Amino acid sequence: MIAGIIKEPTGEHRVALMPEQAEALVKKNVIVYVEPAAGVSAFASDDIYLSKGAQIKPRSEILASADIILSVNPLPANDISLLQQNTVLIGAYQPLINHSLIKQVCSQQCTLFSMDMLPRTTRAQSMDILSSQANIAGYKAVLLAASLYPRYFPMFMTAAGSIPPAKVLILGAGVAGLQAIATARRLGAVVEVFDTRPAVKEEVMSLGAKFIDVEGAADASAAGGYAVEQDEAYKQRQQQKISEAAVKADIIITTAQIPGRAAPVLIPEAVLMRMKPGSVIIDLAAATGGNTAKTVNDQTVHFNNVTIVGNSNLPAGMPADASKLYGKNILNFLQLIIGKEGALSLNFDDDLVKGTCIVHNGAVVNERVKSAMA
Structure with missing residues (x-):
């Protein structure tokens, strides 16, 4: 399985996963692609990612081949149009207000986990971005x-x-x-x-x-x-x-x-x-x-x-510490959807997985988002 880390838009200095967190995925047999200079603003150079086992790949290749794409901000519409079916998107997508983007994710037959919709329970605290x-x-x-x-x-x-x-x-x-x-x-x-x-x-x-x-x-x-x-x-x-x-x-x-x-x-x-x-x-x-x-x-x-x-x-x-904390939240959530052999395993019986999932199999599955879009 391939996980991709995307460079954020201009003005955003954070990165979705820091090198030490990318290394944790590599150790779980996940291939990690990183867009060039994705972590530079958070003081994480491409060389550091490479030293942790990640691979530096162009954005177009990550969008076309990654099974999971990690970001802080929502992917722009032109990027979503390049995704393959069943790609899993994880980030803060604000689905209660970004209705057009959610519809586009549905049309691409992708799966979207929006971390800002994570149920706020005691068990979820380590994932709470x-x-x-x-x-x-x-x-x-x-x-x-x-x-x-x-x-x-x-x-x-x-x-x-x-x-x-x-x-x-x-x-x-x-x-x-x-x-x-x-x-x-x-x-x-x-x-x-x-x-x-x-x-x-x-x-x-x-x-x-x-x-x-x-x-x-x-x-x-x-x-x-x-x-x-x-x-x-x-x-x-x-x-x-x-x-x-x-x-x-x-x-x-x-x-x-x-x-x-x-x-x-x-x-x-x-x-x-x-x-x-x-x-x-x-x-x-x-x-x-x-x-x-x-x-x-x-x-x-x-x-x-x-x-x-x-x-x-x-x-x-404060991009270095903010990225470190955000990346740890994401890494903890990934433990719920990645199996021991590094394969994707979506367990919708888990209340955190179910509550955070907004789109799956081309349809909106989150009730709050359904109501907001209606």
Whole structure:
């Protein structure tokens, strides 16, 4: 069996599998093809891949001959058209919104496993790309904010006077939010946190942050760790609380997303108009519309002396470690679908294999994706 590692598009510095992880596949009797310079941005040269037993092959040959193709981002449509039938694609394909791409995969009679749809269970933690990459995003978001903020983060008491600590507001206490809390606290900031899930309050407080309570949140216990849509009465109470905290904040890190939906706008224009001059917002939900009224994906916007950074791909800014963690997630998942002799073995009785599979035998097999496409 042949596994192919594809070079990612311009601007993406990660690679789906690092050399040591490619070596693990080689030891399982899997032939590993790597596109030239696929890992260079993650500081993994072609020579290192070769030393681990992988083979360097042109992209066209990988697409035409590989049984499994590994990537971080979805393959572009022109690449999918070159695939042979029954090729297995593994990556983060965002199938709840990329409907045209999913239809094309069906028409090619390929099988697609989208790792961002992996069921979020205890057993799946070692394969959870959303968590491993969100951890990096939360860390980088705070460092980016600190570099853009025109004042100190920690409190300083000097002979020339005292400097108060920065006030950081974090919207969303998932993996990215929790790491942002920890990083901001290490830098000496005062941190407040909002999340629609009251269950995260204890964890937030254990990191030294204040949790903003809003009564009447919808039960999110069955949402697999994600946020859920709230009713209008709750949204009004939520907006008031967030607005009060936002106008006092120096830094805001926003992470709120709902799978398959546009990101909720938590910082409207009226609130942006009241924020402190020099304030910084890092919007990690920019790819799905953003959590502010002025967020533009992959751009930095200056509005009313507030800097708004729309960046949903901060993990690409730490490509070596991000690729290492992503590759380990992928390698752990591959253990479920590759047999002892290195042959493909798709066991759909396994809840993780079944839950992550989006397309098989030319048809969409994931119920959530079916509903979204309908």
